[in-house]
Amino acid sequence: MTSAAPAFDSDPAPDSAPGSDRTKPVRLAPSDVLRLGLLGIRTRRMRAALSALGISIGIATLILVTGIPASSQRDLNAQLSALGTNTLRAEPQPNQSPPVLLPENADESAARIGPVTVASSVANTHALVRRSDRTDPQDGSGLTVLAAKSDLLPAVNGKIRSGRFLNASTERFPAVVLGYRAASRLGIPRLVPGAEAPQIVIDDRWFTVIGVLDELPLAPDLDRSVLVGWQAARTELGFDGHPTVIYVKAREDAVEDVAAVLPASLYPELPGMVRVSRPSDALTAKRATETTFSALFLGLAGVALLVGGIGVANTMYISVLERRREIGLRRALGAGRGQIRVQFLTESVALSVLGGIAGTLIGVLATLAYALYQGWPAVVPPTALVGGTVGAVLIGMAAGVYPSVRAARLTPTEALAAT
Template sequence: MTVLKAVPALDAEAAPLPKPTRLGPRDVLGHGMHGMRTRPLRAVLSALGIAIGIAAIVAVVSIPASSAQALSDRLAALGTNLLRAQPGQQLIGGGTAKLPVESVAMAKRVKPVTAVSATGLTTATVRRTDRIDVDETSGLTVLAATPDLLGLLGGQLHAGTFLDAANSRYPAVVLGSVAATRLGILDVPVGSPPQVWIGNQWFTVVGILDATTLAPEIERSVLVGWDVATTRLGFDGHPSTVYLKCAESEVESVRGVLGATLNPEQPGEVKVTRPSDALAAKRLSDSSFSALFLALGGVALLVGGVGVANTMVISVLERRREIGLRRALGATRRQVRGQFLAESMLLSGLGGVVGVLLGVAVTAGYALIQHWPAVLPPVALFGGVGVAAVVGALAGAYPAMRAARLTPTEALS
């Protein structure tokens, strides 16, 4: 006869259920990548929106930085100690004033001044040939100049030679870079130099200048010798612009006395400017456009974030059964929330890395075309990835919480 023994009841306190364990970073990363691997096209398209926004931000920050560095290098080479004096308005009558003929000699008397040169505006017009209508000047001016002008402005010759003691006494002309383009003269061949028609006579082109950063008015001018301008073009000898350089530390003091030095009788009729200040002002105006493009990059980034959020919401709806199965097997709300939040941040992080690389490539390419040094601020590079991660966290917050709120029965139904 079989004897049945009573089985002792299980003691709930003696054998407690195991506590749910937290997922490690490696597990969270693996779960986050699962959704990207199963839907690669959707993941790429979502990350692309983030990449475009980050690339725009990196380029907008880096390109102005490259431009500023190029400008700083240029100013360092040319010097910020250049001053320019021009006649202003007459105090009585309101007409255009004139600088005295002795202006250059008087400027040289100022002790801190190291170099002085000048140009004088003539009434002559320049044309490519004598058959062109007299009113067709191409917006160019004819200036009297001295041989020391090129060195003082730090200019460079594109072709030929500049005015010197020999050719300044003859009908020779040097073209600014813009003037040469408008006249259709791009070179000065040896033995057969081109000619232009100035003041009803032919002048031989002996040189062409490159762009002059600190004196853009020279680019739109043709330069003739001071003596030739006086004898052949009716120039009255009054300088229209006086350029001078002085010790860097004395710029402001020289600027303060220059008006009284050049025109002692009417110092208020002299307008003194510093060309490097104009370049700095131009850079400030450029920075306003940079802010506009930065805002556009932010809009692109916002659109990318919305795309990531949309992708994650759809992912939650499509993976309800997966969520329900995980919850039924013991996954906590925190673990489900962490899975979808990690997937969202991975998508945005991928877009951020691609966007930074794309922004670097755009900046380097544009700087190469402009012959600028490529400057990549660290804040733009690391900030781009950081901003992408923040966007991913914000975009994935709601879908992650929605997934975590699903109960196993709701998800599996």
């Protein structure tokens, strides 16, 4: 009984063909790639730490040069905003005959403009004010008695020095709030809590002082004014209800647009008879600082990243020169050029990422500490945090390209022969 001959494929296997390479490089799993990439970091910890320190300094610099100026800029913007960068003042053109009378609801018309956030008004009652009924009638010369809406303070960034401002209940009664200089002229610099409220005379009628204002940089004319409630001015002083000045606050990015449409909104019949103050010069300064800071951010961040990238590239290049024997041994054992490239590229990215994480933490802590020391609001732009991490990865890739390519080009004999 003859045994059956072993069965063979009719076509030889591709790797059994004459002259073919019977060994093929094994495809590495991502975990193996990461393990090989971290090999150089684990075996040369001091050098890896110094290399990561270089990139961390670069990323920390990136965070600092964006965070500290951003904190300073926010503080500066708050100071500029206090100067009225988003405030407009509208009033009839002076010296008109007959005088222009704005509609009684002019402030409500202004408030209906989309970007407007606050709109309020005052009106000259042409009344005379005195400390008492026994003083000279000219005692209050230079002071103006104004009818005021209860929402005036937000429109002019005003603050109460003592007492309280007019509200929905007190504006109907004979109560007044004194401007800073008017209070000094009338001998009532502040109100004493618990003491009897002082009184003044306006057109032979007694009014109770319920509040004194701080200085108003945005509306210095109000410092010399005596403010009476809108309804009380009508009933006690014969006020006709037509406002003389409209104060408007709008979004900063739309101040110019609001100024353009405000005359037509306040006085549709003759818009040219309404004068609107132009946006504060502080708005131009604020926008100039934003542009300057943006250019500064870009320039300093670019320098910081460039310095960090050069440091990583230099470290990786030296690492290739020192590890030629290791490269040659791996090539002799069957590692392909692509595996060598991936190993060194992974090591470069890992170094940069570790340095980037450390640099981000250092930069954030340093920014918070410096802002707290200066009394600024601490600001760390999210773009800087994201940019630090993404920048570290990109730097690692860019810095590792040439060293990894150089390592892959070494032949096994050339690498093993290196001393």
